[in-house]
Amino acid sequence: MKSITGAALWLVRLAYLAFALFPLFWLIRISLTPDDLLYSEGTTIWPSSLTLANFAYVIEESPFPVFFGNTVIVSLGTAAAVTVLAAGIGYAFSRFEFAGKRTLMVFLVITQLFPLVMVITPLYQLLAPIGLVNTRIGLIVVFTAFNLPFAAFLMHSFYEGIPRELEQAAMIDGCTRFQALIRIILPLMLPGIGATLGFVFTAAWSELLFSLMLITSETKKTFAVGLLSFVGKSGVDWGQMMAAATLALIPPAIFFTFIQKYLVGGLTAGAVKA
Amino acid sequence: MAEVSLRQVVKRYGGFQAVHDFDLDIAHEEFVVFVGPSGCGKSTTLRMIAGLEDISGGEIQIGDRVVNDLPPRERNISMVFQNYALYPHMTVRQNQGFGLRMAGRPKDEIEKKVNRASGLLGLKDFLSRRPAALSGGQRQRVAMGRAIVRDPDVFLFDEPLSNLDAKLRGQMRTEIKKLHEKVRTTVIYVTHDQVEAMTLADRIVVMRDGRIEQVGTPDEVFHAPASRFVAGFIGSPPMNLIDARTVASDDGVAVSVPGGPTLPLDQSVFDHVGPDRPVTLGLRPESIAPERMAGPMKTPFSFSADITLVEPLGGEALLFLQMGQAEVTARVFRPSTRLVPEKSVPFLTDLAEMHLFDADTGVRLNAKTAHES
Structure with a gap:
């Protein structure tokens, strides 16, 4: 009986994995398929021959490396700005009582309710006079504004998971509040910081709508906008587009490999009686 | 020398008064236990002495200093929390030495004091472990070690044994009593357990609804309860x-x-x-x-x-x-x-x-x- 349940569970897991990974597989498969085989062979699992020509074109001839660099700058900038600000806001919401605290928190939730398309025009008009349209800084500012509320809530919940007694013990042990934050709370917040960094980085990395509307110059484009340039008048260059998309997957993969050890919880185990 | 005195100490939360005109003088090296049902204001009073809660009125003095407006770190107290509050990312040794490190004491002095406290509490074998790798009783001991190491004027205990099972609680109660014999310091101990109060205290402060019902030796409180409440609270089975x-x-x-x-x-x-x-x-x-x-x-x-x-x-x-x-x-x-x-x-x-x-x-x-x- 047990082994049947076990087998069934594995089947479900495999089915889920196939479901989740198939698009990735298809992306890579098409990026490696020579152009002439793409249509002639029809839908086969694996093409009869492979090529790196799509990758070579994307790296050497297309403006993609510039887009790529822009995206790295904007995503890292946004992730850093949001995480630092959210760490402060989350701490204040978690540890201090102040007038208007509840209203502020509700307000933060409300900002999440509106479809972003609604604010594109007003946003453009806000940013244009101060010269932030068509700049990477402008994108960082906009992404930071949109990601901050959720990130602040995320951080807040991580702070709530750290017992207040730890700070109080540190303050009795000779720390100021700030020292207690740096020496005791911050090391325990690493999973929260990692999660927030990861979430914001990914969101900024794959953002299309605002990048498309706010960036016009070829040298400032992010890769998501750049991908659209593979859609030509005469058709879509699937092979090159998929090669570019495959390359675009690499930085988030590296990023998550780097932060994944902080994402694992359980760091506060043993602080207090569970 | 550290007497502690509280004069007309009041705590209000908005319209709710948690502690009413609390008056008490605690002698140097005395072991005083605040006891009462939950919500009686005993922990709040302790936290006001620690500086973790503001005082809404009155005056608290430790030694010859009025500490009303001093932050916890300047009161020279140490505190053992109900949930231990050990720093999870530090070893037992680092946990105990943290206060001395913050005070900028030399390494060999920290080493000596941590070793002495660990010896007293039987923690020598666990010094390089993290709290997660310790049992409940061991964690409780580390929390006490961290408190002793700093040679404070006053020890504050906030229901330190409530999270332990009955057998361990009895053992740790005895250890706390022995510890006070060895490390003579003023102790203020909060509990809702009248047995702990009776066995540990030089003097018991029975509290109810933010007020002191009676202050007296365990003998006085047991044999001459000042009110029906004290009579029903102290003694098991109750009067x-x-x-x-x-x-x-x-x-x-x-x-x-x-x-x-x-x-x-x-x-x-x-x-x-x-x-x-x-x-x-x-x-x-x-x-x-x-x-x-x-x-x-x-x-x-x-x-x-x-x-x-x-x-x-x-x-x-x-x-x-x-x-x-x-x-x-x-x-x-x-x-x-x-x-x-x-x-x-x-x-x-x-x-x-x-x-x-x-x-x-x-x-x-x-x-x-x-x-x-």
Whole structure:
């Protein structure tokens, strides 16, 4: 009986994995398929021959490396700005009582309710006079504004998971509040910081709508906008587009490999009686 | 030297007053226990002494300094929390040395003090472990080690044993008592467990609803409770509190239990208590026993009651008996014969151990006795 349940569970897991990974597989498969085989062979699992020509074109001839660099700058900038600000806001919401605290928190939730398309025009008009349209800084500012509320809530919940007694013990042990934050709370917040960094980085990395509307110059484009340039008048260059998309997957993969050890919880185990 | 004194200390949360005019002087090296049911303000008072809560009114003095506006780190206190509050990312050694490191003490001094405290508490083998790899009792010990290492003026304990199982709690209670013998420091200890209060304290502060009900030695609090509340709170099983009424009798005043016996009042103790007054009669379970197995009593009084239930506990037994309309518990030590439910059993109680409280205010009516003076 047990082994049947076990087998069934594995089947479900495999089915889920196939479901989740198939698009990735298809992306890579098409990026490696020579152009002439793409249509002639029809839908086969694996093409009869492979090529790196799509990758070579994307790296050497297309403006993609510039887009790529822009995206790295904007995503890292946004992730850093949001995480630092959210760490402060989350701490204040978690540890201090102040007038208007509840209203502020509700307000933060409300900002999440509106479809972003609604604010594109007003946003453009806000940013244009101060010269932030068509700049990477402008994108960082906009992404930071949109990601901050959720990130602040995320951080807040991580702070709530750290017992207040730890700070109080540190303050009795000779720390100021700030020292207690740096020496005791911050090391325990690493999973929260990692999660927030990861979430914001990914969101900024794959953002299309605002990048498309706010960036016009070829040298400032992010890769998501750049991908659209593979859609030509005469058709879509699937092979090159998929090669570019495959390359675009690499930085988030590296990023998550780097932060994944902080994402694992359980760091506060043993602080207090569970 | 660190006496602690609290003058008219008040704590308000918005419109709610958690602590009312708290007045107390704690002597150097004294072990004082705040005890009371949850929500009585005992932890709040402790946290005000620690500086973790602001004071809404009054004055707190540690040694010769008024500490009202000093942050916790400048009060030279240390505190053991109910949930231990160990730093999870530090080893046992680092946890204990943290306070000294913050104070910028030299490495060899920190090493020496941590080793001494670890020796006292039996933590030597665990110094390089993290809290997650320790049992509950060991964590509790690390928390105490962290407190001792700093040589504070005052130790504050906030329900330190509540998270331990019953057996470990008993062991740690003994250890805390031994520790206080070795490390003579002023201790303020908060608990809701009256057994901890009785066993550890030099003086007990019984609190209720943000007010002090009584301050006294364990003996005073047990033998001369200032109010019906204290009488019911201290002692296990609790004192029998019986609704009764004073009546005039041949030789003065007596107290009559509805449907039950009428007990004469000792006029030297109760001369101010007149007849026809509603009172609460208090009798400790230890001062009631079946006549055939009663120990020596100062002023024995005999009455008859039905035993409705017996709870044998090995070395002792609890008897539940019907005294008129009231159900009363008696505690018999080493019962000589097997006890069973039985009708009309002759009982003895000691009138010298009798307590009387005002039915409305709950205030003790006994005149000062040897225990109180």
